[in-house]
Amino acid sequence: MFALVDCNNFYVSCERAFNPALEGRPVIVLSNNDGCAVARSNEAKALGIGMGAPLFQIRDIVKRHDVAVLSSNYALYGDMSARVMSILSEAAPAAEVYSIDEAFLDLRGMDRARREAFGQELRARVRRWTGIPVSIGVAPTKTLAKMANHYAKKTPALEGVLDLEDLRWRERALHKFPVGEVWGVGRRLNKRLEAMGIRTAAQLRDAHPKMIRQNFNVTLERTVRELGGQSVIALEEAAAARQSIAVTRTFGEKVTEYAAVSEAVATFAARAAEKLRRQNLLAGAVLAFIQTNRHTPQDAQYARSITVTLPEARDDSYTVLTAAREGLDAIWRDGFRYQKAGVMLLGLVGARQFQRSLFASPPVAGSAQLMGVIDHLNQRMGRGAVRFGAEGVAAQSGQWRMRQERRSPAYTTRWSELPCVAA
DNA sequence: TCTGGGGTCCTAGGACCC
């Protein structure tokens, strides 16, 4: 049996944990650049604010109902996530941290009665220790546990926990569950399935796996089997090796100048290299891309990416930054209003298991030590305390930097922003 | 008219997830 533990409205719950005045009010948290609503409290959902709704389209609702609007605060959410996950990992013999706000637990060998108590107890513990409310779905496959979790979250009478071992209950749940809500069925598949007359999870389960594989793909075939109670997606305790690292941003304002885009790309490259070193990896290639605003087709459009292969896998900022700028120069075109740029690192290998090249010149002497010092300083004194000249000076070139107008304090990760409690 | 079998690697595009 698997349990899926999912934090309710996670980003909003993190904000509420430190600002109780947000309790009972409609609250939304915005994406980077204060663009879209990416987390909504139940009150905000009830007002009809959709997932991913652009802020400028919901201004009226926000004003009329006094919705609390917050910029995203990833330092806070990341730290709160780590706290929740450590509690969950200790609670079960095996756990898979599936996303920032979800984990699968292995409940093998636990009988029905014990699972019941376990679920309620775990929920209470996470709430008490972190302030975060969670819902728990239990079932013999991950896909069914996901479905159970949906019901646990939306049906108050269940008190946050639903166990679908019982076949009659599972059958009822499957019949009511829209196929588009099934884990692994997105917008496109939903449309194609509905066109075939498959509208519920039960109908998808009853489809022939072979037919599904022929008309769709293996992944959906696995989903069919999982809905039928056959567990084919295993719990993955150890995180798989990372394949890529990306740093991409939408600009605060549209940008037309090469100098500004170049600064942005350099900043993303340096940040990506920092992530690379933190994960003890080396990159074999650097991809850079730029694009105009796809939402305004009446404007001239341009989008290109380029991959620059390094002679030898590296992790120093200088190499990554140089490659990214070389790439940018190759794809740059004057005369467009650019909206977004990014840098991705590909061909990642572990720092101790990479293939040395016969022909690449060796890294600059002292480079590793230099990067160590830069990372250390930036960690202690704040991101960007030490940076490359190519990244520009924030005060002088705000144009491309993202907007974040209502960010809450880094309550748990910065001494100066620690909340004070007066008795 | 007839034209093998078994592979790998790379890239682009499509689909999904949170």
Added chain:
DNA sequence: TCTGGGGTCCTAGGACCC
């Protein structure tokens, strides 16, 4: 005027190998 960011997997087609 204002529309996020960071990932994964699968498939098809092209190019190549023996």
